Amino acid sequence: MSSDTLATAKPAVELEGITKRFPGVVANHDIRITVQPGTVHAIVGENGAGKSTLMKILYGMQKPDEGTIRINGSEVGFRTPSDAIDAGIGMVHQHFMLADNFTVLENIVLGAEPRKHGALDTAGARARITELATTHGLRVDPDRLVEDLGVGDRQRVEILKVLYRGARILILDEPTAVLVPQEVEELFDNLRELKAEGLTVIFISHKLDEVLSIADAITVIRRGTTVASVDPREVTARQLAELMVGSELPKPETRESTVTDTVTLKVSGLTMEASGYRPVPKGTSVGLYVDRLRAEGERLLLEDVSFEIRAGEILGIAGVEGNGQTELIEAIMGMRPAHGEISLRGEDISPWSTLRRREAGMGYIPEDRHRQGLLLEGSLWENRVLGHQTRPPVRRGIWVDRRAAKADTERIVKAYDVRTPSVDTLALALSGGNQQKLIVGREMSGEPRFLIAAHPTRGVDVGAQAAIWDHLRAARAAGLAVLLVSADLDELIGLSDTLRVILRGRLVAELDPSDITPERLGGYMTGAITGTEET
Known part of the structure; x- marks a missing residue:
């Protein structure tokens, strides 16, 4: 879109006096925001600042109590997302809404299926998807199953899905949260293509350097x-952070080493089949069984994964999502059976249940706080009990001690700055950052010996991010x-003392965090760079 056209065009989106109680x-x-057509307009702010509510209003998921919305100069009143x-x-959305067992084509047309003589017009759909993909630089294979796609490909499918429905204004919620640097660049190339075609993008993100670029x-x-x-x-990331939270942009720097000689967790030969766990036949070694x-x-979802983590050490696992990180975490926590051996402080815990592992001192910050970390319909003190229901202070005899649970939740709220009435x-009433701080506080309770921190600061603002980093460093x-798994x-x-890279279920590199850049690390994660650097 030319500058002359932009100068005379009506704003793509105008939000005036939007209030929601x-x-x-x-x-x-x-709230007052004007978004010009053919631009990428970023909206930044802390968790709980009101960004999600505002986008839900713009997308018809909620109605404002006051204010007006104009799209391309015309006032609108949305009752549903369909409007x-x-x-x-x-x-x-930040959490992709795709059906894994459907193809790319089926996901894109789902709910808007083209018909021809009463049947699904597959040829017409394929032609339209191919045209959109070519026009906007969004390469996809319409016939691939979504479960076989990487995160970057899934995101392209999501974008094509909304373009297929005729969208000219795109809202992207935390679109780079799970992408490696190379995928971020590809996404930004795609957004520039969309902008060149006259589309408008509203971009919500916590990553201020990306917003600025x-x-x-x-x-x-x-x-x-x-x-x-x-x-x-005309603004720097630090100035932007100060506008958001009134403080400087934090950095996840860990300067002094606290690594001891005591091995806390040892994982040996961890292997997991995609088709489901089958016991190793008697008289056969795990190695021979894996060869078979x-x-x-x-x-194989995991193949001969072995490592040690010492007391006072953070071992970082880097990898593009879908390369075995989730399976590794579930195997260590006892949520999913696997071959190999897992030892905690020298004791083989492979046959133990998840509850017994938790009681032995394993903490777990899950990658998806809504699905795995919280009962959204439960109170904060009830969520404090989760995973700790057999241990003091929340357990008294055979009962949960409500008074003690509430008192300890008060302690967590104060110590971890969980903002709640x-x-x-x-x-569910808490912002994402406050939900995350509650989980971190809960998992740090009871003096754990070993902690799995899976994406501990995903989707939280810079203030909550800095607080969580401080708590991890102190612990x-x-x-x-600590086993740290993160897409950041x-x-x-x-934060890491040692870095390991996981690719297709195998640990393929061991790297020195003090001598690696995000770009080089991304190269190892995608397989573009191979080998191990000195640590």
């Missing part, structure tokens, strides 16, 4: 209202052994 909370207050889609708005305009939201609109060419599986064409508040200094490469490099 919930019981006891004003989520949005007098927003009809107005040319599409939203790509892709955005044409930035709006900062703090405590539910707009506090600044800035030109990315490989000869039979069995796909009460420990009786439902978890490490006190002798905690700066976080991995900054």
Whole structure:
């Protein structure tokens, strides 16, 4: 779109005086944002600042109590997302909403299937998808199963899905949260293509350096209202962070080594079949059994994974999502059977249940706090009990001690700065950052010996991020052994004492965090660089 056309075009989106109240909370207050057509407009702010509520209003998922919305100069009132889609708005959520057992084509047309003589017009759909993919630089294979796709490919499918429905305004919620640097660059190339075609992108992110590199305009939201609109060419990441939270941008730097000689966790030969666990036949070694599986064409989710973590050490696992990190975590926690041996402080815990492992001192910050970390309909104190129901202070005899559980939740709320009216508040009422701080506080309780931290700061603002990093560093200094899995490469490099790279279920490199860049680490993660560097 030319500059002359932009100058005369009506704004793609105008939000004026948007206010949304919930019981006891004003989520949005007098929000004012103008988004020009054919631009990438970034919206940044802390968790709980009101960004998600605002996007839900724009996408028709919630109705504002006050204010007006104009799309291309015309006032609108959305009752459902269908109304927003009809107005040319599409939203790509942070957690992808694709059916793994469907093909790319089936996912894209789902709910908007083209018909010909009463049947699905597959040829017409394929032609339309191919045209969209070519026009916007979004390469996909329509016939591939989504479960076989990497994260970057899945994101392209999500974008094509909204374009297929005619979207001219795209809302992208934390689109780079799970991407490696090379995939981020590909996404940004795609967004530039979309912009060149006249489409408008609303880009929500916590990664301020990325916002500055892709955005044409930035709006900062703090405590539910707009506090600044800035030109990315005239502001730094630190200045942007100060506008968001009133403090400097934190860095995940761990300077002094606290690694001891005491091995806390030892993993030996961990192997997992894709088709399901089968016991190793008697008289056969695990190695021979794995060779046999490989000869039979069995796909291995984990293959001969071995490592040690010492007290006071953070071992970082880097890898593009879907390369075995989840399976590794589930095997260590006893949630999924695998071959090989897992030892905690010299004791073989391979046959133990998840509960027994937890009781022995294993903490777990899960990668998806909503699915695996919280009961959203439960109160904060009830969520404090989860996974700790057999141990003090929440256990008394055969009963849960409510008073003690509430008192300890109060301690966590204070120590971890969980912003909540009460420990009786439902978890769903908290912002993502406060939910995460509650989980971190819970898992640090009871003096764990070993902690799995899976994406501990995903989707949290810079303030909560800094707090979580501080707690991990303090626990490490006190002798905690940590397995850190993260898609944030700066976080991995900054916090880890040792880095291992996982690719297709195998550990393929051991790297020195003090001598590696995010770009080189991304090369190892994608297989573009092979071999092991000195540590």
